[in-house]
Amino acid sequence: MSAPLDAAQNTGIPFDGFESLDPETYAELRRLAARRMANQTKGFSLQPTVLVHEAWLKLSVKNEQWKDRPHFLAAAAIAMRHILIDHARRRTALRHGGGVVRCELPNLGDLATPDPDASILVIDTALTALEAVDPVLAKLVVAKYFGGLTNQEVAQALGVGERSVERMWASAKVWLFRWIKQNQS
Amino acid sequence: MKPNDDNEIFQDALELQEGSERERYLRNACAEDQALRARVDALLDDHASACVMFEKTEAALMLPNHAVNLFGLHLGEMIGPYKIEKILGEGGSGIVYEAEQLTPVRRKVALKILKLGMDTRRVIARFEAERQVLAMLEHPNIAHVYDAGATEAGRPYFVMELVGGLRITEYCQRNNVPLPDRLRLMLQVFAAVQHAHQKGIIHRDLKPSNLLVSVIDGLPIPKVIDFGIAKAMAGQLVDEPDYTAAFQFLGTPAYMSPEQLAGSAADIDTRSDIYSLGIVLYELIAGRTPFANTDSTGSEFITLRRRVLEETPPRPSIIEALTLPATKTWRNRLLSSRTQNDLDWITLKALEKESDRRYQTVRELGRDIERYLENKPINARPPSQWYRFKKTVQRNVLASTAIGVAIAALVGGFTTSTMLYLKAVSAERKQTLLRAEAEEREHVTKAAIFLMQNQPAEADAEVERLGGFLTQPSLEATNVFRSLAIWSALQGHWKKSALRLLSLSKVNRFDAADQTDNATRELLPIAPTLVESGEFDLYQEFRRNLVKRLGTTQNPIAAEHLLKVALQIPIAPSSVNTLTPVALVAEKSLEPERPPRDRIEAWRCAVLGLWHYRTGRFAEASAWCDRSLLFKDAEQTRQQYARLVRAMALRKTGRQDEAHSEIENADSVITDYFSRPLEYERNGVWHDWLGARLLLREAKQLLKTGSKK
Numbered sequence: 001m002s003a004p005l006d007a008a009q010n011t012g013i014p015f016d017g018f019e020s021l022d023p024e025t026y027a028e029l030r031r032l033a034a035r036r037m038a039n040q041t042k043g044f045s046l047q048p049t050v051l052v053h054e055a056w057l058k059l060s061v062k063n064e065q066w067k068d069r070p071h072f073l074a075a076a077a078i079a080m081r082h083i084l085i086d087h088a089r090r091r092t093a094l095r096h097g098g099g100v101v102r103c104e105l106p107n108l109g110d111l112a113t114p115d116p117d118a119s120i121l122v123i124d125t126a127l128t129a130l131e132a133v134d135p136v137l138a139k140l141v142v143a144k145y146f147g148g149l150t151n152q153e154v155a156q157a158l159g160v161g162e163r164s165v166e167r168m169w170a171s172a173k174v175w176l177f178r179w180i181k182q183n184q185s
Numbered sequence: 186m187k188p189n190d191d192n193e194i195f196q197d198a199l200e201l202q203e204g205s206e207r208e209r210y211l212r213n214a215c216a217e218d219q220a221l222r223a224r225v226d227a228l229l230d231d232h233a234s235a236c237v238m239f240e241k242t243e244a245a246l247m248l249p250n251h252a253v254n255l256f257g258l259h260l261g262e263m264i265g266p267y268k269i270e271k272i273l274g275e276g277g278s279g280i281v282y283e284a285e286q287l288t289p290v291r292r293k294v295a296l297k298i299l300k301l302g303m304d305t306r307r308v309i310a311r312f313e314a315e316r317q318v319l320a321m322l323e324h325p326n327i328a329h330v331y332d333a334g335a336t337e338a339g340r341p342y343f344v345m346e347l348v349g350g351l352r353i354t355e356y357c358q359r360n361n362v363p364l365p366d367r368l369r370l371m372l373q374v375f376a377a378v379q380h381a382h383q384k385g386i387i388h389r390d391l392k393p394s395n396l397l398v399s400v401i402d403g404l405p406i407p408k409v410i411d412f413g414i415a416k417a418m419a420g421q422l423v424d425e426p427d428y429t430a431a432f433q434f435l436g437t438p439a440y441m442s443p444e445q446l447a448g449s450a451a452d453i454d455t456r457s458d459i460y461s462l463g464i465v466l467y468e469l470i471a472g473r474t475p476f477a478n479t480d481s482t483g484s485e486f487i488t489l490r491r492r493v494l495e496e497t498p499p500r501p502s503i504i505e506a507l508t509l510p511a512t513k514t515w516r517n518r519l520l521s522s523r524t525q526n527d528l529d530w531i532t533l534k535a536l537e538k539e540s541d542r543r544y545q546t547v548r549e550l551g552r553d554i555e556r557y558l559e560n561k562p563i564n565a566r567p568p569s570q571w572y573r574f575k576k577t578v579q580r581n582v583l584a585s586t587a588i589g590v591a592i593a594a595l596v597g598g599f600t601t602s603t604m605l606y607l608k609a610v611s612a613e614r615k616q617t618l619l620r621a622e623a624e625e626r627e628h629v630t631k632a633a634i635f636l637m638q639n640q641p642a643e644a645d646a647e648v649e650r651l652g653g654f655l656t657q658p659s660l661e662a663t664n665v666f667r668s669l670a671i672w673s674a675l676q677g678h679w680k681k682s683a684l685r686l687l688s689l690s691k692v693n694r695f696d697a698a699d700q701t702d703n704a705t706r707e708l709l710p711i712a713p714t715l716v717e718s719g720e721f722d723l724y725q726e727f728r729r730n731l732v733k734r735l736g737t738t739q740n741p742i743a744a745e746h747l748l749k750v751a752l753q754i755p756i757a758p759s760s761v762n763t764l765t766p767v768a769l770v771a772e773k774s775l776e777p778e779r780p781p782r783d784r785i786e787a788w789r790c791a792v793l794g795l796w797h798y799r800t801g802r803f804a805e806a807s808a809w810c811d812r813s814l815l816f817k818d819a820e821q822t823r824q825q826y827a828r829l830v831r832a833m834a835l836r837k838t839g840r841q842d843e844a845h846s847e848i849e850n851a852d853s854v855i856t857d858y859f860s861r862p863l864e865y866e867r868n869g870v871w872h873d874w875l876g877a878r879l880l881l882r883e884a885k886q887l888l889k890t891g892s893k894k
Contacts, residue, residue, distance in 0.1 A: 036247065088245050116245035123242060145239070148246070167196040174195075174228055177235035 073157040077147025088117040195228040326377035350399030375551040391461035392440035456540035463535025471501035500529040534565040662692040680718030705746040710872035741774035780815040787816035791827040806834040822869025
């Protein structure tokens with residue numbers, strides 16, 4: 001007869017969160033998150049932890065088990081993209097006094113007055129277009145640009161040679177730039 | 186080898202340095218193809234512009250250090266009637282914002298949003314349950330908690346009085362506050378905590394970040410914040426079987442009492458707060474906490490936990506002398522060594538592992554500090570010689586005894602040394618035992634950690650290695666054995682469960698075995714598990730010991746428990762008589778003839794029914810069972826228990842048919858319970874089901890022997 005203890009004491013733990021996350025993955029996620037945090041100067045900060053939690057939520061909400069390290073890296077980068085874009089939207093909304101953000105494409109000629117948040121949102125839109133045309137190249141942008149992965153990690157996540165990463169990245173940047181130029185109002 | 190398209194030429198060119206090198210390559214690669222050259226040049230130009238565009242977004246790729254967005258909050262946002270204005274800080278359990286309350290009153294408040302891992306509904310329900318009491322907290326050194334709620338994202342938040350100022354430790358450090366003034370600050374904190382304790386409110390999370398000092402009219406005023414919050418969150422932290430995860434996000438456990446770290450929620454009381462205050466006091470005297478600050482994750486947490494549970498903190502004055510540079514001026518260096526010792530004893534008394542040995546109220550602790558400040562004798566005493574000896578042995582440094590004897594022989598002459606020799610021999614024996622016990626305690630600690638990680642099988646394997654040397658009362662061992670006994674039982678491993686229960690009875694705090702109602706309750710599962718697993722000899726021995734120890738109790742609950750345990754199976758007539766006094770105690774506790782008022786009295790009636798049955802007074806047995814059955818509720822175990830005793834009594838008086846149908850009914854109810862996965866409680870506790878099944882077997886046997894006649 002077997003009645004597992006947790007069934008007997010099933011009081012319902014709210015998140016099926018971190019207990020299923022092994023310490024190595026946690027550390028890795030934390031390391032990735034730290035690269036996306038400003039002012040990581042003074043020793044221990046809880047901030048990356050917070051970001052990890054958020055990333056973990058995004059990852060686990062998708063309920064997608066990663067099979068291996070490349071898969072994990074790619075998934076973490078996607079989570080990071082969502083977080084950064086959410087953040088940019090929110091900041092932009094705030095600056096415009098709340099409400100919904102209209103994601104207008106900036107005039108590239110006006111890049112002299114750069115608004116990083118607006119630009120990143122535009123790049124995100126362009127990236128969605130790229131996904132339809134060249135999924136691998138799009139994946140590279142997510143991993144390198146949003147995920148902040150090193151070339152070595154990007155190479156791992158995409159299963160390409162490390163040297164190809166910079167070459168593909170150059171092409172991707174041009175593609176995105178041209179798409180934005182063509183589509184701006 | 187020629188690259189074959191625009192893209193490759195472009196990528197190759199980028200790898201070369203801009204200028205003549207790249208130019209040479211391009212000329213070569215494009216040869217005479219002007220159109221190709223133009224396309225590649227365009228790519229290179231656009232690449233340069235693209236790089237500018239991407240560089241400009243860099244700022245957006247870095248999240249600000251305060252991660253507002255991550256909690257779904259931004260400045261200016263409204264949470265209920267509160268407008269978020271700025272971030273005040275971040276702790277282990279959440280982020281605190283300054284907010285403006287707009288209705289019904291306009292005021293500045295602090296709004297604390299809890300982090301991930303909290304069950305919002307439960308946190309808020311717990312807070313609501315205590316809101317009335319919290320409202321009664323009126324003290325100048327306590328910050329009000331006004332409200333609790335949930336954000337749109339579902340995270341719980343608390344609204345509190347906005348308190349400025351620095352952590353008490355930081356305030357003292359920055360201002361070089363002299364020791365007596367540090368103590369006076371703590372006296373104010375004590376008064377606040379005492380006020381709350383008198384209202385029955387325990388803080389549970391006293392630490393410097395919850396003790397803020399601000400200067401008002403030139404006077405430093407400490408305020409205790411977060412009253413009621415730790416309790417609302419407590420369900421997430423200690424009640425859950427799996428609370429390591431929760432602990433990891435709690436911030437430092439350096440201020441938690443041993444009972445909190447041992448995970449025994451039931452043992453947390455006002456004296457847990459006294460322990461935490463003791464740590465803050467220690468830090469203010471010595472400059473650091475006794476077991477050093479570590480971050481609360483992983484192995485460091487486990488190390489700290491073990492040290493808090495087992496090590497005696499070093500005297501604060503020693504730490505102070507070791508760590509603080511002589512130039513530090515805050516310490517009043519004119520203190521005599523006597524008063525310095527006094528302060529050590531006061532602090533260490535607040536930090537005793539067993540809460541019974543600590544100051545029992547914050548007021549007592551405060552009075553000793555006052556006496557110290559007035560240079561009067563204090564109440565705290567250095568630990569006794571024997572106590573210190575024991576602690577020394579526990580740290581395995583008793584090798585010194587033999588050396589001590591040798592030295593004494595040299596200087597003290599023959600008589601003393603012989604005496605010391607004799608002492609040392611028995612000490613050596615004691616030492617072996619204590620060392621074995623210390624080793625076993627290691628296994629128990631490991632088991633406790635496995636249990637925290639929800640790995641009962643691994644915990645059980647640790648406990649399996651114990652050899653029975655563990656005899657000292659121990660909170661940790663009690664928890665481990667209790668958890669594993671239940672775990673084994675619910676898997677149907679009765680014998681293992683019985684063994685764990687026996688271990689439990691050894692390490693449980695037993696000095697007042699019959700003084701509290703709970704002391705004997707833990708004995709109840711032992712009888713049915715031992716009998717069920719066929720350990721009749723162990724059961725007999727257990728019964729004999731118990732009768733010896735509890736046979737003269739005057740506590741009716743202990744008496745009832747003893748009867749229930751001792752009468753589980755038929756008992757020799759000679760032994761049954763030794764139980765007569767306790768049976769009388771149980772019987773006298775009930776008003777004659779009156780139906781039971783609650784389930785406890787109903788149980789007592791049923792047990793008395795069994796007592797009369799075992800002594801051959803069948804009519805009385807039936808009557809007691811009838812009386813027990815007058816109380817109606819869902820507790821099937823008790824009802825079947827009474828029915829089965831009554832059926833056996835009926836059978837003995839020749840009313841075979843009535844007995845038969847009663848037993849058949851009981852059979853179907855009891856079989857049903859055991860046909861499903863075992864639960865700790867389902868219309869009765871597991872061990873009562875086990876006990877009822879044993880009675881059922883006895884009754885069926887009785888029917889069989891009856892039909893043979």
